[in-house]
Amino acid sequence: MVSELINANPTVYEKKERRVRITPADVDEYAVELIDQLEIFDILSDYCIDIKDPEHPYSLEELKVITEDAIELDAKRNYVRVTFTPTVEHCSMATVIGLCLRVKLMRSLPSRFKVSPLSCVNKQLNDKERVAAALENPNLVDMVDECLGPSYE
Amino acid sequence: MNLFDGSYELKEIQRLEGHTDRVWGLAWNPTTGADGVPAVLASCSGDKTVRIWQQSPLTGSFDCKAVLEETQTRTIRSCAWSPSGKLLATASFDATTAIWEHIGDDFECVSTLEGHENEVKSVSWNASGSLLASCGRDKSVWIWEVLPGNEFDCVSVLQGHTQDVKMVQWHPSMDVLFSCGYDNTIKVWAEDGDDDWSCVQTLGESNNGHSSTVWALSFNASGDKMVTCSDDLTIKIWGTDIIAMQSGDGNATWSHLCTLSGYHDRTIFSVHWSREGIIATGAADDAIRLFVENKDGLVDGPTCKLFLKKDKAHDMDVNSVQWSYSVLQLDMVYAITCTEYGPENAANLFGSPEQNNPDNRLLASASDDGMVKIWKLTSLP
DSSP, X not given: OOOXXXXXXXXXXOXXXXXXXOOXXXXXXXXXXXXXXXXXXXXXXXXXXXXXXXXXXXXXXXTTXXXXXXXXXXTTTTEEEEEOOOSSOOHHHHHHHHHHHHHXXXXXXXXXXXXXXXXXXXXXXXXXXHHHHHTTOHHHHHHHHHHXXXXXX | OOTTSXXXXXXXXXXXXXXXXXXXXXXXXXXXXXXXXXXXXXEEXXXXXXXXXXXXXXXXXXXXXXXXXXXXXXXXXXXXEOTTXXXXXXXXXXXXXXXXXXXXXXXXXXXXXOOOSSOEEEEEEOTTSSEEEEEETTSEEEEEEXXXXXXXXXXXXXXXXSSOEEEEEEOXXXXXXXXXXXTSOEEEEEEOSSSOEEEEEEEOGGGTOOSSOEEEEEEOTTSSEXXXXXXXXXXXXXXXXXXXXHTTOTTOOOEEEEEEESSOSXXXXXXXXXXXXXXXXXXXXXXXXXXXXXXXXXTTOOEEEEEEXXXXXXXXXXXXXXXXXXSOOHHHHHHHHHHHHOHHHHHHHHOOGGGSXXXXXXXXXXXXXXXXXEEEEEEOO
16 A cells, blocks of 8 residues: 655654543533543544554654644534644545544444544545445555554553 | 424334344335235345345234345445345445345345446336346446346446446336436436437536535436435435426436425435325434425425424434335325315325325334334324
8 A cells, every 4th residue: 555654754743731621520420421522632642643654653643633623523413523634735645544533433432423534535534435345445444453553652 | 284383203113123233225125015915125234234124914013034144245235126026136345236036935146246346336126127227436337137037238337427326226117327426416327229328417516416425316206306315415306307208308308496405414315205205314414304395386496395303313324214115105195285285185186095095104214323213104193
């Protein structure tokens, strides 16, 4: 697939300090489990996305592929929209990143959530039939799994 | 009084559980559900199986009668019964279309159609059952001739779509084929009398068409209107001059009649027009909507009105909605028509309720939640 790095020298940004999440004292245990923007950001940002090069151990956050602001959450309707910016405008890479984001969120969030990754390859990533077909391709699944593997912290 | 006063509901009758992955497609066997023949429904899934559900004549509940498996190796995206109800065609992401025959109590795969380069997404039989169409990600539409002995001969490979083709559907009475897809268009294909098939019309954005993927299309009973649904969150109604079309007039083109928007807030995957004129839609917002034609809107031409909303019909995306074929729920439509247009007009349109076998018109829906649901349209007490 990707034989060489598309962006060999990405700009690396510092990780932002996490704001502390405030948990209300009287949590209603019967309420639907609350998920906020920060949690989604946490799920996504800790994963190294650079597939081919283990020497590129940067997270999506460090590469500013995603930022917390780029996550829109409609808690009422369970809609999650993640706008991501590939380090270079190269759509083949954007597809893989988008697929990884989508799969990661599909695996991490309760199934009631509707996930839409947004970028230049928008339409493909939001065509769930294409995503379903892609995820039946073992090579692509390996690539996604590798990409979602343990981070290099 | 009108039918929008909430006096109807879509009542869930049964949940059909068994699939272990998302359910993509549904097909009612057109020869069942009337004259004492129990209704039969096929469902196909990401779990690579097709399930055949049969309604018990005693209890009215559906049981899984057969599981068709170990033939296609990837997601089975759609299925379609031949008009005779004897054959079931299934389209798979493994690039094949399988033909299953109902033999005794069993379903046997009697033919496998190969030719598409990759995912096959939809199959459709023509009205007489002599032709089968398939389409897929390779942007092509194939037409197969059905020969004796379960032989299938490819008679045409139609190129024209610029992106993957989501659905093919034959016209309900004529050998004219419709396809729609990721390139936002609907294409009309016809034969020139010399076994050559070609695209005779493309309905795109410039014809008041859709601005994103067109996922599905369906025809009304008389075949002079078509409804399409899209990722652009709209539903569009198209019309043609059916007389001109039947006479083989090349100018019998389809034109946009109206657009319904604001009823779903995520991709609309499925649309189905019932014989009596009720349009059902299913979407990624987990909801089902029903629309009826608004026949009094003569000033602005024909329009459609939302008549029933079913939020949270499923826990996840609704991929398919299908009205059962044979047993017409005419009592319901009669009641609706009475309310809207008066009893005289209703009797003209549908006959009196006594003349019709009441009840039992069912809607089936399939979802990413792995469930198939059976619904019945009922009036509230």
